[in-house]
Structure formats: structure tokens, C-alpha cells
Amino acid sequence: MTDPRELYQQVILEHNKKPRNFGKLAPCTHHAEGHNPLCGDQLDLTLVVEDGVVRDVKFEGSGCAIDVASASLMTGAIKGRPVAEAEAMIDQFRGMVRGELDPATQTPLLGKLTLFQGVKDIPSRVKCAILPWATLHAALKGEEEASTE
Amino acid sequence: MTSPSNIGLQPLDVQAIRQDFPLLSRVFHGKPVVYLDSAVSGQMPAHVIERMAKYEREEHTNVHRGVSTLSQEATDFYEAAREKVRKFLGAASAREIVWTRGTTEAINLVAQTFGRMTVKEGDEILLSAMEHHADIVPWQMLAQEKGATIKVIPMNDAGELILESLDELITDRTKLLGVVHVSNVLGTINPVKEIIARAHAKGVPVLVDGAQAVPHLKVDVQDLDADFYVFSGHKLSGPTGIGVLYGKLALLEAMPPWHGGGSMIRSVSWEKTTYLPAPGKFEAGTPPIAAAIGLGAAIDYVTALGLDRIAAHEHELLAYATEKLAAIPGLRILGTARDKASVLSFVVDGIHPHDMGSLLDGEGVVVRAGHHCAQPVMTRFHVPATTRASFAYFNTREEVDILVSAVLKAIELFK
Numbered sequence: 287m288t289d290p291r292e293l294y295q296q297v298i299l300e301h302n303k304k305p306r307n308f309g310k311l312a313p314c315t316h317h318a319e320g321h322n323p324l325c326g327d328q329l330d331l332t333l334v335v336e337d338g339v340v341r342d343v344k345f346e347g348s349g350c351a352i353d354v355a356s357a358s359l360m361t362g363a364i365k366g367r368p369v370a371e372a373e374a375m376i377d378q379f380r381g382m383v384r385g386e387l388d389p390a391t392q393t394p395l396l397g398k399l400t401l402f403q404g405v406k407d408i409p410s411r412v413k414c415a416i417l418p419w420a421t422l423h424a425a426l427k428g429e430e431e432a433s434t435e
Numbered sequence: 436m437t438s439p440s441n442i443g444l445q446p447l448d449v450q451a452i453r454q455d456f457p458l459l460s461r462v463f464h465g466k467p468v469v470y471l472d473s474a475v476s477g478q479m480p481a482h483v484i485e486r487m488a489k490y491e492r493e494e495h496t497n498v499h500r501g502v503s504t505l506s507q508e509a510t511d512f513y514e515a516a517r518e519k520v521r522k523f524l525g526a527a528s529a530r531e532i533v534w535t536r537g538t539t540e541a542i543n544l545v546a547q548t549f550g551r552m553t554v555k556e557g558d559e560i561l562l563s564a565m566e567h568h569a570d571i572v573p574w575q576m577l578a579q580e581k582g583a584t585i586k587v588i589p590m591n592d593a594g595e596l597i598l599e600s601l602d603e604l605i606t607d608r609t610k611l612l613g614v615v616h617v618s619n620v621l622g623t624i625n626p627v628k629e630i631i632a633r634a635h636a637k638g639v640p641v642l643v644d645g646a647q648a649v650p651h652l653k654v655d656v657q658d659l660d661a662d663f664y665v666f667s668g669h670k671l672s673g674p675t676g677i678g679v680l681y682g683k684l685a686l687l688e689a690m691p692p693w694h695g696g697g698s699m700i701r702s703v704s705w706e707k708t709t710y711l712p713a714p715g716k717f718e719a720g721t722p723p724i725a726a727a728i729g730l731g732a733a734i735d736y737v738t739a740l741g742l743d744r745i746a747a748h749e750h751e752l753l754a755y756a757t758e759k760l761a762a763i764p765g766l767r768i769l770g771t772a773r774d775k776a777s778v779l780s781f782v783v784d785g786i787h788p789h790d791m792g793s794l795l796d797g798e799g800v801v802v803r804a805g806h807h808c809a810q811p812v813m814t815r816f817h818v819p820a821t822t823r824a825s826f827a828y829f830n831t832r833e834e835v836d837i838l839v840s841a842v843l844k845a846i847e848l849f850k
Binding site for chain 2: 290326349351
């Protein structure tokens, strides 16, 4: 069992305190709201996608440090990427935090997002880390709402 | 915060009591466990676990069936447990004690029998603002079915019900008032005796959710004049899967049965089935026999410790923890009622309760972080969730110190 304290690395704490890409894009091409009914976390994600590339992305909302840092790092990681790559990252991130993919070899697109790998041992927090990614998935699919339930 | 008069009370020998709880010697993440989560579920003393194991090893069969000595013996143990509950609640008759799976099932039973029988279109069900979902959702389901309305008794910022509103809220359409005895989030001990008296003055029956009350204070249903009083075994140092509905006999007799099946009938034919008198008519199927016997053993255990001594010990811990936590800058305690049981909810600026819960877990401190199945309470206090520590008779001041230092460490980390 992972010590939960190991989750709270400096990068995560720092992104929680000063989240990047915080705010709302208007106009935007894609939008979704994410909600984790279990803990009340909520997230509003707006994107501008042009020519199949994520030109800009911002998020707003409130949640725990794992959720906010995940959103902050995610938005930074997908900005400027082709949508297909962002979608592949969603799969890799989900696979990693569910313990299905090994971050050492199977999640090449994630980079420093592998920081969240420890979440897999704490099932109660997996949903917190996934919420921004589930919301991104919904936004890219043209759905208005994502829920981790 | 009031404290019971404990003059002349011999304090609990907590170190000896702790020997009865094998779980308390566990280690999490290299730290000895500090179990401050009894409001989620109380720990069972070895005495209770062994009584249940003995039943399963040597006495197991079914109850109210057959003529065997074994079956009669099991029936006697099972009914003796019911009698222990009767005495524990101060009920007039063991026929007023209905076994359920827990508080939730007990409330559903009342909603689906008494509620269906009495609530009509346009009627009102009055609930307090600090109810657990278990005392909200069954009534909402009934209200939806019947076209009735739910009304809410508000509370103030301290987490005390505003009783002045009762005169206006209770109308001639009110068919039931549901109120929690002790709030699982705020710790508030509600003045249920007064609430019941005022409801009765207008002819309204009252259901009291006692899940968080029975582990902490002496309950006497006749003194309260409660119409229904419900609780769960597992919050009272007993097992999960067993709970109690107390109902006044006249009400139980007037209520239709709920689940149909074996054990609840007097006779069955294709033409006509007749039912057992209460409580039998509410107890279809094979009950959780070991759990009922275990709950009886748990009642023996807490009764031997003495609820007045338990209350005194827990009040002292609550006062100590309240003082220590309240002194931490940026920490806010939710629920500052004058009369509180040993439940302490708090939030800290800039730290989500789930992060706090995880960081405390890393220090071996087990607390609840979340909405506590009381989302309207979260909404009322404008928080998504809280961190909640709850104290039992086996907790110590040293454990409160560990909680406080773990909270301070989390705050330092998030600085």
C-alpha cells in the first residue's frame, strides 16, 4: 500500500496552489462540465480546437489538490497537441491511474504526468485524478457533462 | 457545550478497554492506528466478536422453527437479544422492538407502511435540516408517490435547530416529523423531547433517528415519548447488518406488514393469508441471527462500561479536541451547538477535506472525509465536504494530540 503522503509531491502541491490555465475561454469550440458527486469536485473545461489541434484550453472549478493539479498539468500537456494525441493521453492517463498500464514503458505521452501513478494504490482518490481527463474526453466528444460516477 | 454531571463517576479504565479491541494494535504506513471514525462504524470488542463466533460454531441453526433443542436454544438467544434492546431503550414491551438491517431499513419500513397508510396527496412531512440521507430519501420517495410535500426545520449557524419555526411549520397537513437525535456531521444533540412534545401537541407523530445517539447517551423512548426510534447495531459496538425499529405498540399494530414471506405469517392458504402480530409481521425471512445476538452482547458491553461514564469520557475528549483544533489558524469547526456529542467536523482554508483525509491516513489517523451522507448540511454551510473526527470510549487524549499534530503537518505541507 502506497503511503498517501507520497502523492503530495512538490509539483502537485505547487500546481494546486497556482493552477495553470485557470479561467474560461470565450468563445470556445468545445466545452464540458465535470462533476464528482462523491466529493463535490467540479470542473468547467473550455477548449479552442482548430485544424485538429488543441490551440488553447482553460479550466475553472474547485476540488481537491489531486483534481486541481491533474487539471493544471493536463491543460499544459495538451495545449498545442493534435486532438488524436490528446485522446491517446486520456487513455494512457486512465490506464496508468487504474494500474492497467505501466508508466515506465506504456504511457510515453504522459511525461511528468506520471507523477500521478501513486494514485492507483488509493482507489478512493483515482476519481479525483481522472475527473479532468473524463471532462476532456466529454468535451472532445461533444458531450456537455462528465461524471466520475 | 454541556457536560453531564460526572461527579462521583469512576472514570473508564481506557487502557484496559483498549485490550478488548484487536484492531487498535494495527499499524498503517508505519504508524499505530488512531481510530477516530466511530461515527462511521464503532469497533466491536472481542467479547462481541467471540459471542457471534460461538453462535456460528456451536449454536447455529434457524429461529422460530421446529422442535429441536438446538432451534429452541437459538430462538431463546435471539429473543433474549430483543429483550436487551427493549431494556436498553426503556421500551414498555419487547413487542415494540422490530429487527431491521439497520437505521436505513427501519426508516424505509416506517415510510412504506405507516407513511403509505397515513400520507395523502397534499400532506406534509416535516424533517430537520440536519437529517442524514437515510431520513430524507425514503420520505422523498413517499412524497413523490403520494403527491405530498417535504418541509424543513431550519438551523442556525451553530448547527442548532430553530425551534421557534415549529409552530409555523407544523400544520394540519403534517403527517410525520422526522428528526435526528444526534447529527452525524455537526454533533448537535437535538432537544428531541421538546420537539416531540410540541409535535404531539398538534397530533403529529415523531420518528427519531438515533443512529449517532445510542452510542453516546442514555435513551429512554418512553421518557422521550418517541413514536418511532431507530438505530443501527454497528454504531453501538455491534455488527453490521442488524438494526432496530422501536415503535409504539399501538402504531405497530395498526401498520400493515412490509415484506412478505416466511416467518411473518400466522397462516397461509391460496384464499387468505393472515399475519403475525408485531413485531413478527415486519420480520419476513430468516433474520441475521448471529448479528442480533452480537448486538445483544454489544449492549451488555456498553451497559457494563456505563453510558454515563462513556458520555463523560467522550465529552472530555471532545472538549479537549475542540480547544486544540479551534486554536489552529485557518481551521473552522462546523457545529458549535451548546449540546454536542463526540463528533467534530472541520474544514481548513486551502485544503480540501479529501486531501486532509489522505494526509491524516498517512499518519495512521482514520477519520471520515466527505459529505457524510448529509449533502443538505454541506450546502447549508457552503462547503463541499468536511473532515470529521469522532471519539469513542476507547480513545485517549494522546490520540487527540496525534490528530492535532497530523493536521498541523498537513497545513505545513500545503503552505
